[in-house]
Amino acid sequence: MVQVTIESNTASSNRTNTRTYGNWRKPQSAGLFGLGSLGTAFLLGAMIFTVVVVMVAGLLRGVIVAAGLLVVFLALVTRDAHGASLVSRISTRIGWSATRAQGQHLYRSGPLGRALWGTYQLPGIAAATRLSEHTDSYGRPFAMVYTPATASYGVVIATEPDGAALVNQEQVDLWVAQWGHWLANLGDEAGVEAAAVTLETAPDSGARLRREVELNTDPQAPAFARQMLGEVVQRYPAGSSTVKAYVTITFSATTRTGGKRRDADELGRDLASRLPGLTAGLQATGAGAARPMGAQELCETIRVAYDPAAAGLIDEAHALGQTPDLGWPDVGPTAHETSWDGYRHDGAFSCTWSMTGAPRGHVQSNVLARLLAPHRDIARKRITLLYRPIDPARAAAIVESDVNAAQFRMSGTAKPAARDVVAVRAAQATAAEEASGAGLVNFGVLITATVTDRTKAADARAAIDSLSATARLRIRPVYGSQDSAFAAALPLGLVLSKHLKVPAELKDKL
Template structure:
């Protein structure tokens, strides 16, 4: 009997490249300009002051170049790290890292205003062409508008690898379609893993218990309500799209109403295509839902109160001026806000090798020994408008060809990646700058 061979192999993903600086070597554009200016000054010192002055100027120039050219594994130079330390120290001396809001705070209008760049943001609510309300965040300082979609990811448990591959391909296609969407400047995905209060489960079970059900069945359900929420977790995901106020580069800026009318007809198509990526049911968040999400992010203890209010049928009424923190204090390596203490890690480099579609599975999965709340944000910001984008699979580019001259292993891999990228872009793909921020939030920092 002939053996049955399964020809399917789970695809790998990769071919990402770090953007190169517009300068000589590791120097940026400004540092390169400083290099030429320094060389000119050094030559002048040689002619005017002689060898001693020239050598002194050359040594000073070399030290300055070392500060901006010698980088660590995170591609941060000595000068950048020193400047960041000095800037934070100056901010702490001015107490700019401390924020107090509300009627007894420092804000003159007595509201719980959002801190930082979101302080000047405004929240509006409109309806799309399906009649669904959607919240629209307006940031006047940058003339940007943001819409947030709530999703219900299906997850990869008991799902065929072929289906997961199709979801990833559809996600790449959805990102590619954003290049054809007018005025889109960025997209982000946020996955949150947090403890479940059990209010939603209790509401679902108690609403379905029949009065004539057997006593043993009722007892089992009530026992499950008491034991299941302990240690359980809830996973939520949101997708945010940011649009420019100008329909095209250099065009006239539109008002809030004009932008809302334009987005009202485009949101249904965006949500339908997003559902094919494994995001599950997708709908834009209304103003109240968005206020609850932001409020819980700053005050994790409020999640249980909000869930209990929904369970009891009590409406939660929050405005945009009430979702900010009552108090926060930013440290060098931590951030304290209301009932939460947070620490964030920023991705400084993509994996060097190829990865599977489940590479972030352990990161976003609930763990009993992990912090009580964790936010994983995966921004995917679109750079220059291109014809599209999709994640390149190296197994599709196995025959990209080799260089005609000898090269080291790293250079050869880099050349293959460049050739594969050029081939994919010629077929209609595009380039996307992406990054990732992981934030762990706990209610108490604990000892040490």
């Protein structure tokens, strides 16, 4: 995850009044030789242990112990272009081998599947989720997804973004500022653990257009006009796409640390009065009409994600005025197979990438435009921005620790590198902005590309690599965890960092 301060003055203007954005930093821990605080403690402990071995067992055994510890030290400091250490990559490989050996990369559901209950429930980290529906103070139904493993509830808000076409730059800058304020205010919301923005592009089935034309066509219209409308209905959907956007907010089931867990009904009553304010704030960010998603609509969204072929059937049903009978036990795939760098589910194949480096320097507001746009080589593309708001009580300590870590790295050598000097300035700027009232947010990005033909997977990978370069993002496939990353990119309210066996805070300090 990468940290960014949310405030209007984080944007700078050049001579042409083009506003740019930046100053995001990856959390770091003070240490020696590129290590964190825990890694440095391990290094010092290893040196002391080696001296003790030399004094007790002799020089030869001390050299052997020092050589073994040196190998471990090199495995910790040797990192690839994405910042992953050799220890991390080896542990990932071992975990993947254990997963394959136990057959956990395969999933079969339904009456003929391996599940004893014979349903099509979600696999992996989303298997235990439960769905409930409630009504807010405006009388709108909203669905809540409960994740027992993390004791959290996810609420999904459907939005209809206005887009930037024919919109002047001043309005775009205002939308970005309002979005920053909305994210910063999440840190003040009681119980908010995370937020996610999911933008999905997919081919248009044309069912809605056909139904609309049929309902509004006059039987007495000239034959030429009716023929022209029929040709439009047949040809227009061939190259068109639909863009859907969802905002998922994850709330904790407990009001405080060690407090009593609230059930779905209790939390639903609490959120009933809070959701109208959250949706109203989203409308000011350019998200368009924002409304909470009901249980039926959420079931259809998740079902289509795992089985893209169902999208046409669901659109046809809605065009005929019918509602598909879908429940939460029916939205999972019939079968899936997870590979090292891909995920096969029902009749589709997907690959998910994660962001390992935010854009360096400053970027403009349209930096993600090409990445979010539909692409001809990708049947369905899902971009999910993950946010972890940090409450103001912790934000001050975090930015001060980051300043101390940056200064420690710069002062650790007689001739500090230019990057270390710039890092100190950026850390100090972040601390100054936080002290003036800015919010602090951890963020990450997941990119999922889905194709219905396995032979087109290579084209989809090449397209994502090209699009990520235009967005100035450094990404890599989520090796060995494609099924979990696929589920995390869906609007389910999953918080990946809480599903890790080794906490993310501990990894950052190695």
